[in-house]
Amino acid sequence: MLQFDQITKTFGANTAVDAASFVVDKPMMIGIIGRSGAGKSTLLRMLNRLTDASSGAITFDGVNVTGLRGAAKRSWQSQCAMIFQQFNLVPRMDVVSNVLHGTLNRRSTLSTMFNLYPDEDIHRAIDILERLGIAQHAPKRAEALSGGQQQRVAIARALMQDPRIILADEPIASLDPMNAQVVMQSLRDIHEQDGRMVIANLHTLDTARRYCDRVIGMRDGRIVFDGLPELLTTAAAREIYGADASFSEATTSTQIETTAPAKEHLAGIAAL
Template sequence: MSAVTDRPEEVSDAVLQLKDVEMTFPDGTQALRGISLTIKKGELVSIIGPSGAGKSTFMRSLNRLNTPTAGSIVFEGQDVMRARGKELREIRRRIGMVFQHFNLIKRSQTYHNVLHGRLGYMPTLKGSFGRFSKEDTEKAFEVLRRVGLEEHMFKRADELSGGQQQRVGIARAIIQEPSLLLADEPIASLDPSSSENVMNYLKQVCEEDGLTSIVNLHQVDFAKKFAHRIIGIKAGEVVFDGAPRELTDGIIDYLYYKK
């Protein structure tokens, strides 16, 4: 099955462009194989595929948490692969991240966890002491209201349910004021009701803020319901790229069941 991997007509409004991206780990495992994609402004893109397909490696390569071994990644006109030091920090500041296991400081209050999204805008010493401005604190309160957590602002993070903690993770990413939001399996550990809530809030804030978002999902039904575009990855390669309505049962069977 061939992949649709480039959309030249959309390059003019591209937020992210990948060309021939590969990732080979030191043990010889090739996690990504020649991935070429263009992601345009405002898209909510879902990445699907079986466990071990390379989805998380792909996601972590976009902000250089992993450094690919070949290819190019251009984010808003900047060469991510060549970025170093201050330039790389500035790129990462414009890329928000929502994690599968929330990555919250459990004993800290909810609003304080959200404020950590502002650390990239603060001097290192000031940030290490958690000296956030009144303006940033008010932003944290506002973002928590947007994700329906106004009644939980002063609770410790470990007092919240899993779905609520993930919404804190979304709020933390949003207060960062990114132009690209990455979410790596954000609903993997949640029940169906909480998953629905989290995906609704994620899509809502992305649409309201005009964000581009890339979301790794195991749940194909949620990908079809919430994404504008679905990309299927298998064995490190893109094997499907299209609208949710184009994702047929045959393609799903090929992605998950056929070797």
Template sequence: MLKISQLVKRYGNGAPVLKGLDLEVPGDSVVSIIGASGAGKSTLLRCINRLVEPSSGTIELNGLTLTDLKGAKLRAARRRIGMIFQGFNLVDRLTVMENVQSGRLGYLPLWRAAMRRYPKEDIRRAYELMERVGIAHYANKRADELSGGERQRVGVVRALMQEPEILLADEPTASLDPKTSEQIMELLRALSREFSLPVLINIHNVAEAKQYTDRIVGMRYGRIIFDAEPDALDKDAMDEIYAGVPAEERGETDNVTPLRAQKA
């Protein structure tokens, strides 16, 4: 369970980017965050994993108050927060296996990581997860030889190798074609169920949010102004969330093909 209470983020003396947010994300649920550029979606995710320091408020993960942690305790807590990035954040010259094993860096002595001496159990687990997402046959291939969808699957496995208690995904499908985007969203949904893992996704494509997530949170100017099941996201709610944003920029495309019946 992720619990956020009265979260505020301000840069310098400027107006707050996040303005007293309250949000809960229970286990094995997929929650999407939507909103126009500048709404504060990415800042929210970065506050959760402490890549950005909140100005005030609290963030709790399974009873542990992340906003109270510093130093070694904060580094230990970050191991339990998996992050999936829009730009994949892979090391292109390394193999898929080496990129996946970087998810274990917080657990290994420095010398092991530097020499790439991965424990047998970590290698076994990596193969299991890569098999699950369909990339085990690429284990020894360089990351820069993969397609966008394959690279994002490497990013998903890397995050799972951390043994996370939550997955955060920042625009995970923005760099992908529509079909691959659907497959990645379905994969995240399936993994949430399999591992009883909460997933919080910052997403631009509203159609995908409605199709593949259990709940939609709408943000505008640093506040949450909508929080309900996808079916409740009607035209009035969209107009409030995206006031002044042209329809073609709202991510409301209807070309999402249901993939629930197939394994991602």
């Protein structure tokens, strides 16, 4: 279904991704972990064609993604939606209009200029917001929402594209632990309910273990781990992060104590 074959990206004398190869044969939720600068973001940006590979090939269902140009490239980018750490919303625009921006790739220049949307698209945008638990915020400006809510708006915008793959580049890095869990559960639900492939760059090991079917670890641009979440031991994590015996993943944990008040608080945030 998706294959990376010796994909490499260099920036001058620096190699950001070094001969990365792996195959995904069915839709699943994949977590990519590694320290900052390991090449995680560059890997996703090459898949989405926001950046070109220096060598190697990426194929999806037999199509050479790295070779696409013009309209074919834009069509691929609509099938491979990207969610960013900083949300990339229009702050002063209302939430539903931000979600409708997910349809820009298939709208005319005139309708884009005058913000003209078919009723069908407006209803679908609201349905997606409802699914993510934030439909009540549809008329508000995006800047009025919390970070967790804004990230769910960004997820809704991605879903408006009706993509085959959703890429999430550090989607919870700027969120508190409770909002992080809400966002990750939203991505997990999208994978399970829609059958979409989700690939997320993550920093925290407990998040990768809890939400992902498969974990890929990168170090200095190379893939040094590829396996099931339960195989992501502390020893494996030390290898991925280049850490010594003093390494403790507890310092990066997003786990929340499962007391009754905490569960109620988490449920309350999801409803906001």
